[in-house]
Structures are given as structure tokens and as C-alpha cells.
Amino acid sequence: MHVDLLLSVAGLIVGVLVGLTGMGGGALMTPILVLLFHTNPATAVSSDLVTSLFMKPVGGAVHWRAATVHKQIVKWLLVPAAPAAFAGVFVLNALGNGDTLADRIKLGLGVALLLAFGSMVLRELIHRDEVTGDGLATPVRRLPTVIVGLLGGLVVGMTSVGSGSMIIVALMWLYPQVSNRVLVGTNLVQAVPLVGAAALGHVFFGHVSFDTTTSLLIGALPGVFIGAQISSRTTTNWLRPVLAAVLLASAMKLLDAPSTITGVAAAVACVVLLALPAILRRLGFGVPKQPSETATRETEPRAHLSEV
Numbered sequence: 001m002h003v004d005l006l007l008s009v010a011g012l013i014v015g016v017l018v019g020l021t022g023m024g025g026g027a028l029m030t031p032i033l034v035l036l037f038h039t040n041p042a043t044a045v046s047s048d049l050v051t052s053l054f055m056k057p058v059g060g061a062v063h064w065r066a067a068t069v070h071k072q073i074v075k076w077l078l079v080p081a082a083p084a085a086f087a088g089v090f091v092l093n094a095l096g097n098g099d100t101l102a103d104r105i106k107l108g109l110g111v112a113l114l115l116a117f118g119s120m121v122l123r124e125l126i127h128r129d130e131v132t133g134d135g136l137a138t139p140v141r142r143l144p145t146v147i148v149g150l151l152g153g154l155v156v157g158m159t160s161v162g163s164g165s166m167i168i169v170a171l172m173w174l175y176p177q178v179s180n181r182v183l184v185g186t187n188l189v190q191a192v193p194l195v196g197a198a199a200l201g202h203v204f205f206g207h208v209s210f211d212t213t214t215s216l217l218i219g220a221l222p223g224v225f226i227g228a229q230i231s232s233r234t235t236t237n238w239l240r241p242v243l244a245a246v247l248l249a250s251a252m253k254l255l256d257a258p259s260t261i262t263g264v265a266a267a268v269a270c271v272v273l274l275a276l277p278a279i280l281r282r283l284g285f286g287v288p289k290q291p292s293e294t295a296t297r298e299t300e301p302r303a304h305l306s307e308v
Helices: 005-021 027-034 039-067 071-093 098-125 143-157 165-174 180-206 210-231 239-254 259-282 291-301 303-308
Strands: none
Touching: 005 027, 005 039, 005 098, 005 180, 005 210, 005 239, 027 039, 027 098, 027 239, 039 098, 039 143, 039 180, 039 210, 071 098, 071 143, 071 180, 098 143, 098 165, 098 239, 098 259, 143 165, 143 180, 165 180, 180 210
């Protein structure tokens, strides 16, 4: 079995981002494989999902032990998401084969990443009420959560994008009173069976490159552990604008945009999103503060942990 050290480095970087933000797995790993390592798109999607199957439980376990997982949200997401992800693999393979399938996967990836980028930008523009606790006792909005799981699962099965980047943005909209670190932990835990169902479907179709997967895992497993250790103890809001810019650049390149235009667009997006909180404050819009760990433990009774 051949191990590519450059792939391992890529896996390490993506793993840290996944652990820190709960997003960026398929949204970064698959474009990296396609654009930088010239991997066949079908193989990139399959190999990324199998890598995530081993990577997500590491980050999820860290948050589970830290009690930063909303278990009821996880349950209602997974009711439709796991079967939808498995079905997404069959939809993908029904679209064609060979070069036709590769082109369609690239197009689907580009569109999915643009949707993820747009969702993140809109999310940054929304004013959330100040979060005074982790929000673990927040009631579940069942129907919207089920719809998010259904659509997210289908996209994951087809493109490997969505288990983090798109679902966590949707959860931010649905549950503004839940803290960022609980959203990250919840997203990492729900992604385990979701990605597992999608990966199983891709294994059946034989697109997985185990050399690629092994190389990625060598870096991704320690990376996601490090990132999750940090995110379970603090917030990482500044990473989202950077990640959004990377998503935009990946989407534009997958859609064959010129490199110069792609670079300029990504840089502008990053600068604007990083400056957005200050701009909103100057305009009189409040920017919510995330609680410190001490404040959270004081305001979130331990009894709530057993309720969810």
C-alpha cells in the first residue's frame, strides 16, 4: 500500500478545520483531491467519505465526553439523513458513467459549495440573540430538523459535501440559542452514521481508493482530535470567514472559473467577512458574545445534561 505524505499533510489540515468548526470535510477534502491531486471526482467523493467515516467519530467522541452535544437534535437529524445519504449514492450513479459522471460530479460539487458559501454569508448577516448558555435544553423543532437531515443526507451521498458545511449552517438558523461549540459537537456526532451510510454505498460501487484513504487518515485522525479538543473548550468564530473564502474559491475552480478572478473573489470575501462584525457594530447592530467556559458552566445547570 502506497502512502502519499502530501495527502497526509492535506488530511491533517482538513482534520484540524473539521474539529475546530464542524465543517470543511467534504467541502475541502474533495476539492483538494480533485483540483490539487487530480483524483477522479467519483474516487475523490468515495475516498473522502470513507476517510470521514473514521475521522468524524474522533471529533464526536471528544465533544460527547465534554457534554457539548444536543442529543435530541442528533436523533431528529438522523431519522431521514442516513437513508437519504445511502439513496444519494444510487442517484449519483444513475446520472451516468465515465467522463459524463465526472463532469456531473464536478458540477454538483461546485453548486453545493456555492450554496454552502451563500448560507455562511447569510448566516453572518443575521443578528442572533446573545447566547448566555450552551442551550442544551433547547426544544427540538422536529419538522424543520427532519427536512434539513433529508436534504443534507441526499447531498452528502452525491457529493460528500453537506455533513458539516451545509447542515451546521442550517442548524445555526434553526437554533440561534444554541452555542457554537454545541453546534460543532452536535454536527460531528450526527455526521458519524450519516457519513457511514453514504460511505457504505460508495464501497458497494467500488470507487474507493484505499491508498488515498490511508494517506488521508494518517493526517486527518490526529488533526480532528486536536481541533475538537480546542473547539470543545472555546469558540472559533474567526475561522468561519476564512473557511467561507476557501469554499468560494473551491466552488469557482470546480466550475472552471479563471484563477485570477477566483483568487480576487476569495480574498475580497475573506476580508469583508472578517470585518463584518465591526461593520455591524458601527451600524448599531449587536454582535452576540459567545459564553466563556466558566460562564457557561455556571449558567447551564448540570441537570440539563441528563435531560438531553
